[in-house]
Amino acid sequence: MNSDLKRMELQYLQGVGPKRAELLARELDLHTFHDLLHYYPFRYIDRSTIHKVNEVNGEMPFIQLKGRFITFTTVGEGARKRLQALFTDGSGTIECVWFNRVKSIRESLKTGVEYLIFGKPAQFGHHYSIAHPEVDVYKPETAPQGLMGVYNLTDKLRNRQISSRILQKLVKNLLNTTAVQHIPDTLPASIVATRRLMPLNEALVNIHLPGSIRDLQRAQLRLKYEELFYLELNILRYIKGSNDKRVGFVFSRVGDYFHNFYNHVLEFPLTDAQKRVIREIRQDMGSGIQMNRLLQGDVGSGKTIVAFMVMLLAIDNGYQACIMAPTEILATQHYETISKMAGKIGLNVALLTGSTRKKERDSIHERLMSGELNIIVGTHALLEDPVQFRNLGLAVIDEQHRFGVAQRAKLWKKNTTPPHVLVMTATPIPRTLAMTVYGDLDVSVIDQLPPGRKPVTTLMRYAKDREKVYHFVGSEVRKGRQVYIVYPLIEENEKLDLLALEEGYEIVKETFPSYKVTYVHGKMKPAEKDHQMELFASGQSQILVATTVIEVGVNVPNASVMIIENAERFGLSQLHQLRGRVGRGADQSYCILMTKYELSRDTRHRLEVMTSTNDGFVVAEEDMKLRGPGDMEGTQQSGVAFNLKISNLAKDGQILQMARDDAEAVLRHDPSLSSPEGQMMDRHIHELFNKQLNWSEIS
Numbered sequence: 001m002n003s004d005l006k007r008m009e010l011q012y013l014q015g016v017g018p019k020r021a022e023l024l025a026r027e028l029d030l031h032t033f034h035d036l037l038h039y040y041p042f043r044y045i046d047r048s049t050i051h052k053v054n055e056v057n058g059e060m061p062f063i064q065l066k067g068r069f070i071t072f073t074t075v076g077e078g079a080r081k082r083l084q085a086l087f088t089d090g091s092g093t094i095e096c097v098w099f100n101r102v103k104s105i106r107e108s109l110k111t112g113v114e115y116l117i118f119g120k121p122a123q124f125g126h127h128y129s130i131a132h133p134e135v136d137v138y139k140p141e142t143a144p145q146g147l148m149g150v151y152n153l154t155d156k157l158r159n160r161q162i163s164s165r166i167l168q169k170l171v172k173n174l175l176n177t178t179a180v181q182h183i184p185d186t187l188p189a190s191i192v193a194t195r196r197l198m199p200l201n202e203a204l205v206n207i208h209l210p211g212s213i214r215d216l217q218r219a220q221l222r223l224k225y226e227e228l229f230y231l232e233l234n235i236l237r238y239i240k241g242s243n244d245k246r247v248g249f250v251f252s253r254v255g256d257y258f259h260n261f262y263n264h265v266l267e268f269p270l271t272d273a274q275k276r277v278i279r280e281i282r283q284d285m286g287s288g289i290q291m292n293r294l295l296q297g298d299v300g301s302g303k304t305i306v307a308f309m310v311m312l313l314a315i316d317n318g319y320q321a322c323i324m325a326p327t328e329i330l331a332t333q334h335y336e337t338i339s340k341m342a343g344k345i346g347l348n349v350a351l352l353t354g355s356t357r358k359k360e361r362d363s364i365h366e367r368l369m370s371g372e373l374n375i376i377v378g379t380h381a382l383l384e385d386p387v388q389f390r391n392l393g394l395a396v397i398d399e400q401h402r403f404g405v406a407q408r409a410k411l412w413k414k415n416t417t418p419p420h421v422l423v424m425t426a427t428p429i430p431r432t433l434a435m436t437v438y439g440d441l442d443v444s445v446i447d448q449l450p451p452g453r454k455p456v457t458t459l460m461r462y463a464k465d466r467e468k469v470y471h472f473v474g475s476e477v478r479k480g481r482q483v484y485i486v487y488p489l490i491e492e493n494e495k496l497d498l499l500a501l502e503e504g505y506e507i508v509k510e511t512f513p514s515y516k517v518t519y520v521h522g523k524m525k526p527a528e529k530d531h532q533m534e535l536f537a538s539g540q541s542q543i544l545v546a547t548t549v550i551e552v553g554v555n556v557p558n559a560s561v562m563i564i565e566n567a568e569r570f571g572l573s574q575l576h577q578l579r580g581r582v583g584r585g586a587d588q589s590y591c592i593l594m595t596k597y598e599l600s601r602d603t604r605h606r607l608e609v610m611t612s613t614n615d616g617f618v619v620a621e622e623d624m625k626l627r628g629p630g631d632m633e634g635t636q637q638s639g640v641a642f643n644l645k646i647s648n649l650a651k652d653g654q655i656l657q658m659a660r661d662d663a664e665a666v667l668r669h670d671p672s673l674s675s676p677e678g679q680m681m682d683r684h685i686h687e688l689f690n691k692q693l694n695w696s697e698i699s
């Protein structure tokens with residue numbers, strides 16, 4: 001059993017012993033046979049290729065060379081002592097260097113003997129050097145061939161002679177133990193057969209010691225599939241379990257408020273995407289099961305109107321609705337938009353935030369209880385205990401990644417039956433990730449912008465172009481437009497960042513003496529911040545110099561230029577959010593990414609994603625590829641421990657889909673996992689997830 005391997009301590013594995021066991025435990029968190037068995041190589045090297053010295057360049061990964069040592073030189077004294085050896089294969093020479101065990105290595109190597117050396121070349125000035133290469137006397141019949149796994153190791157391990165190759169030897173010993181050879185498969189036989197997956201024991205052998213590329217690929221597929229299958233089975237089982245309990249209000253009517261608004265007040269036709277999403281939400285809210293739906297839509301795609309119209313459905317059915325925003329500014333903007341629309345059809349709306357005065361607050365509490373208020377717009381203040389409703393039927397949460405899961409749960413308690421919940425976000429999350437991170441959240445997508453919007457033009461400019469950029473700013477402002485200039489502000493670097501922001505502000509003021517320039521950052525008092533924002537929003541100021549406080553939700557359609565300073569320091573999704581602040585009106589808008597001249601390849605690539613597409617989903621996919629899903633916004637709060645060992649949600653979407661389909665089928669036939677195979681899966685789920693996550697707290 002797998003669980004037996006979890007009890008077998010590594011020190012008892014042949015070749016390990018107490019000292020190495022302690023090292024492996026401390027450095028790699030490997031304690032048992034099971035841990036080592038599932039410590040997969042992070043990449044593979046083709047050892048059948050032998051390179052020539054004159055082909056070597058600094059970009060190469062680990063390579064293999066065949067030749068002889070010409071000279072050995074010991075340099076330095078004591079702890080600084082190192083051994084340098086010159087190696088040649090006739091095409092050129094390369095240096096090998098050792099910093100440890102200098103004496104014994106020197107004694108073991110000879111000139112005139114043909115060796116295979118293996119390591120990663122690094123460039124120093126004009127020459128190349130390989131530190132601590134693996135060295136073997138070359139014998140054609142025993143030369144390593146095919147693929148070799150490379151394990152992630154620490155410097156400490158390497159210093160104590162635990163190289164990738166040693167680890168591989170230990171793994172070989174492990175694979176030879178009977179416990180591992182008789183490891184039972186952890187997937188149902190029927191799935192292994194229909195999906196033509198490699199059996200578990202074969203996959204484990206091939207992930208560590210691949211016989212061929214094809215075997216390696218099959219092993220990877222099998223292990224990825226398994227990982228994702230259990231992830232999905234676990235999520236789906238929770239959803240299934242909770243659906244039974246999750247009774248929701250039935251909103252069966254589309255009534256007067258909705259029709260009245262749609263036919264007489266709404267000033268523009270809805271996009272097809274908006275219509276589709278409203279339909280999806282209506283269906284959910286009519287089903288008798290409590291809705292938990294995520295509404296994704298790029299900035300400017302028109303989520304607010306959708307939220308408002310589904311609130312009307314709640315009201316038509318005799319309920320109240322609330323909408324909660326992460327900041328006071330956003331809440332106020334929503335309040336203005338919503339109260340204007342609601343007023344026209346005779347509905348009562350109020351705004352409740354942290355700065356609402358006590359008297360007004362008390363009055364709001366009363367009017368919510370009496371049912372006089374149909375809609376309440378607010379910030380976190382809505383979650384507080386004194387806020388009680390007569391009959392809350394729908395809660396909308398805007399920009400969800402600013403809200404934690406626990407806060408969402410508080411909303412549920414605002415009525416005896418939990419209200420329907422609609423979560424809106426402009427940070428698009430790739431579908432595969434959403435399926436998994438949000439597990440029980442259904443997802444609706446507005447994938448279309450209202451007509452007439454001109455796509456934002458995004459450009460990259462270096463510091464030396466600043467004069468031209470400011471010239472352009474001037475010409476836009478003269479046309480009556482407004483401009484954002486955004487500076488990065490991160491906590492670790494706060495002092496310097498604030499300084500840069502202030503300096504920037506001064507320079508902008510000097511450059512544009514005849515315009516009003518406002519200035520906002522998160523460290524300001526809220527009242528001051530709101531005042532400055534208001535100056536910009538109302539058009540009294542033309543240029544807003546700010547940190548990312550303006551990232552979310554702010555709506556100033558007249559703003560047509562977004563300049564992002566030190567753009568290289570922002571993540572993709574943040575850049576995309578910022579860009580979304582412009583392009584909200586009918587004018588051509590611009591987003592200018594200011595960077596330093598020297599950029600790493602990754603950074604350049606990231607910025608080029610921005611200049612090449614306006615599609616938030618493409619940006620999100622790229623972001624996930626670059627950063628990995630663990631760093632994506634939203635995953636932290638979601639509670640999903642992203643400790644996937646081998647699969648990558650960004651790249652393995654197809655496998656994930658397959659695994660999800662199969663997990664669904666399993667639960668259809670055996671909902672309680674009580675068949676013998678079901679019990680096996682149930683036990684496995686417990687082993688995998690017991691300590692990690694509790695889905696019942698997420699929703």
Ligand code: ADP
Nearest residue numbers: 268269270271298299300301302303304305450
């Ligand atoms: P977001 O999805 O970023 O929250 P908003 O709801 O703020 O977007 O909408 C952005 C702007 O687009 C608003 O001024 C809104 O009135 C307008 N809008 C929304 N839907 C449409 C539509 N179908 N046609 C034209 N304008 C629309």
Ligand code: MG
Nearest residue numbers: 303304398553
């Ligand atoms: Mg919005």
